[in-house]
Amino acid sequence: MTRTTALLGPASRASCGLRLNARAPRISVVIKALNEEAKIASAIESVLAAGQGQELEIVLADSLSTDRTVEIASRYPVRIVQLQNAHDRGCGAAAQLGYQHARGEYVYVLDGDMEMDRLFLRAAVRALEADPGLAGVAGLLRDARARNHFDRHRIRSKGAGRAGSPRWLDGGGLYRRAAIEQVAYLCNRNLPAFEEAELGLRLTGAGWALRRLDMPAVKHTGHDDHTFGLLVRHWRSGYAMAGGILLRSAVGTAYFLHAVLLVKHPLAVIVWWALFAAALAATDFSLMPVSMLLAAMGGVFIALLVQKRSFSDAVFSLFHWHYSALALLVGLLRPQRSPAEPISSRELA
Numbered sequence: 001m002t003r004t005t006a007l008l009g010p011a012s013r014a015s016c017g018l019r020l021n022a023r024a025p026r027i028s029v030v031i032k033a034l035n036e037e038a039k040i041a042s043a044i045e046s047v048l049a050a051g052q053g054q055e056l057e058i059v060l061a062d063s064l065s066t067d068r069t070v071e072i073a074s075r076y077p078v079r080i081v082q083l084q085n086a087h088d089r090g091c092g093a094a095a096q097l098g099y100q101h102a103r104g105e106y107v108y109v110l111d112g113d114m115e116m117d118r119l120f121l122r123a124a125v126r127a128l129e130a131d132p133g134l135a136g137v138a139g140l141l142r143d144a145r146a147r148n149h150f151d152r153h154r155i156r157s158k159g160a161g162r163a164g165s166p167r168w169l170d171g172g173g174l175y176r177r178a179a180i181e182q183v184a185y186l187c188n189r190n191l192p193a194f195e196e197a198e199l200g201l202r203l204t205g206a207g208w209a210l211r212r213l214d215m216p217a218v219k220h221t222g223h224d225d226h227t228f229g230l231l232v233r234h235w236r237s238g239y240a241m242a243g244g245i246l247l248r249s250a251v252g253t254a255y256f257l258h259a260v261l262l263v264k265h266p267l268a269v270i271v272w273w274a275l276f277a278a279a280l281a282a283t284d285f286s287l288m289p290v291s292m293l294l295a296a297m298g299g300v301f302i303a304l305l306v307q308k309r310s311f312s313d314a315v316f317s318l319f320h321w322h323y324s325a326l327a328l329l330v331g332l333l334r335p336q337r338s339p340a341e342p343i344s345s346r347e348l349a
Helices: 010-015 040-050 069-073 091-101 120-130 149-157 177-182 195-205 227-237 239-250 256-262 264-280 288-308 311-332
Strands: 002-005 027-033 056-062 079-083 106-111 114-116 134-143 174-176 209-220 345-348
Touching: 027 040, 027 091, 040 056, 040 069, 040 106, 040 114, 040 120, 056 069, 056 091, 069 079, 079 091, 091 106, 091 195, 091 345, 106 114, 106 120, 106 177, 120 134, 120 174, 120 209, 134 177, 134 195, 174 177, 195 209, 195 239, 195 256, 227 239, 227 311, 239 256, 239 311, 256 264, 264 311, 288 311
Parallel strands: 027 056, 027 106, 056 079, 134 209
Antiparallel strands: 002 345, 079 345, 106 174, 114 209, 134 174
């Protein structure tokens, strides 16, 4: 049996006639999933272990999986909500879908290929209770394997593996519902990536703080695809176009410059090629500007070699900047819907 919904939050759900428990859970853990049959049981079981003794609900936000993800998840005490339309698929839409149905005072978003540390939730709740200015709390992300350049880069950069007060919480975090309500929505439904960064920029721009605790929060299994396969998959799914979508959505906002910095490498490539084309088209046909631009690109490559200490990593970085530059231009042209617009969904019972 299914119930069709297109809702923003508990109040909207009640007005549409859905029956809620008289006492809402304190914590909602949203698990995003798309064809995660091999990993979804581990993800759910890790949340159940972390939530022992706490008022907790698990909401599986399924993006119309075509494997046994929903079947496996239905064996556990979870609420399963699902997109109505496949064209709504995306990381931001999946998180927002789960949030629409979540009822907790605190909301955590977990990827279907992650496992939560059993001690994290209690520590995160204590941190939020102790500091009313905190909008969200994360912990350290541990990678179980790295088969491609993307996973290896994340491990080396340690963005989600360093405690402190970041601008956003990549890798998941426990958020205060009151803070999310102040900034209108959890995640931008249009974003196939960068959704956590965009959320963090909205929250910090509204005066809230974020914190990453010096303790494990999640273990990430990693992608099965190797680098080339993941590049193809990112292009086909639209994930690669997230930079352009983010940049367009940020126009006119207080965090526009931060969005520019997030995509600075592909933007620099676009500027470089524009200058190169202008130099070639110069009326005097002077080779001097062209030579200078070629030398600049060579200098960038040498700098990458020094930084990464790997010829293959330097070549991949330069290639990926060009790949991302093309994807950014495509993303800029993509139509966008209002981020606060309800996502058509159904709750499976």
